[in-house]
């Protein structure tokens with residue numbers, strides 16, 4: 001009997017491969033960072049071959065180092081940074097240009113034009129998304145317009161478009177697929193009908209011939225070739241990383257909410273089997289779907305989402321840009337040297353602002369500096385910025401869903417920071433709960449693959465495996481919280497619109 005599910009978690013800054021046992025515990029893990037490219041202000045690129053190479057290497061290493069053979073693996077689950085756009089040649093398998101990363105703002109102008117043409121309502125109604133450079137559709141349009149010969153080759157059916165799940169599956173199996181949660185981040189997909197939308201394809205001028213086939217998040221979709229792991233293995237779970245984390249956090253019922261603190265920060269609320277439209281600038285998105293008898297996606301769960309573009313990345317910037325810490329985890333001790341932020345506010349709008357501001361022209365700012373400000377204050381202000389941005393998102397979510405949230409489940413690299421988690425509980429006035437397994441993104445992909453292959457029996461079984469590691473209770477007086485939030489919002493106004501002509 002197979003002992004493990006192999007989860008491949010292809011994140012913005014690193015690729016991870018994790019073996020999960022039947023209790024949903026981590027049996028082994030390998031991780032590798034890969035290069036980020038910032039060729040111009042607001043541009044962020046990856047080499048799609050780096051993505052593939054690092055992901056394959058960690059997957060092979062996790063088996064080899066822990067002496068696990070393909071026979072021990074029941075299935076593969078894949079989860080990925082979403083929206084990042086890859087276009088490759090179907091014959092050679094080579095990308096035609098660098099992958100345009102979700103954080104990249106180069107298509108802000110196209111979004112402005114589409115808004116000026118009055119297209120916003122159409123995109124919102126069909127896709128649940130706002131017209132922002134974040135999503136894959138305008139990035140794909142940019143590639144077709146700017147890479148020599150790309151449009152003609154795409155029209156002749158020679159090029160394939162995919163998000164990172166599609167790219168990895170193509171490399172592993174030769175199939176050209178995307179799951180419905182990743183498709184829902186493209187601005188090209190009707191989330192209600194669960195199909196690519198011809199009208200949206202026409203608006204963004206994307207040939208249908210380059211699109212992947214949409215499959216369920218949970219279901220055997222393809223076989224990874226035997227050359228990679230010594231035997232063919234079913235790819236049975238596929239989901240965007242934030243949807244996978246929601247599944248891994250067992251937010252399986254309507255009204256449950258999780259927040260993941262990785263490069264960015266993403267809060268998702270399960271809203272049930274119907275898509276709920278937002279009145280407060282949140283996104284409506286597909287959570288996950290299950291394969292029906294015909295293999296097609298069904299039983300779709302929908303989510304409301306708030307997306308913050310820079311969260312843990314601000315800590316990396318303190319490490320790599322300013323050099324005031326050596327490793328990300330050092331920020332906690334540095335920030336703890338200051339009893340409070342000393343009046344310093346740091347808005348890390350390095351690549352614009354997401355929910356609820358949706359401002360691609362915002363850039364980072366620091367305000368409130370005095371002669372007495374120290375690097376400890378800056379570290380504290382950086383951590384606090386993650387919590388303030390989350391407070392802005394939760395406020396929008398609570399308005400939309402008209403519920404008072406009792407508890408927020410948290411995960412991701414920066415959720416290991418106790419100081420941040422306590423400050424987060426203080427800022428939200430809501431209990432923050434960290435589970436024992438914080439690799440919930442990979443766990444969610446493993447669960448989706450394991451449910452499809454009988455490794456686990458039911459969603460109830462999965463919910464019963466979720467366990468608390470630590471709870472953080474709000475301890476700040478409401479007046480103090482409000483004062484901090486008011487100043488944060490003044491600081492945000494300094495960052496907004498920065499790149500626009502003066």
Ligand SMILES: Nc1ncnc2c1ncn2[C@@H]1O[C@H](COP(=O)(O)OP(=O)(O)O)[C@@H](O)[C@H]1O
Nearest residue numbers: 011013262263312313315328329412413414417
């Ligand atoms: N102790 C910590 N405190 C704050 N941030 C941290 C800490 N440890 C890691 N991080 C941040 O978490 C992020 C990595 O989290 P991860 O969930 O692996 O992200 P991703 O999947 O986006 O690559 C990095 O941006 C890193 O700076």
Ligand SMILES: O=P(O)(O)OC[C@H](O)CO
Nearest residue numbers: 011012081082262263264
């Ligand atoms: O790589 P992460 O974990 O920061 O996630 C990125 C998101 O999927 C972007 O939408």
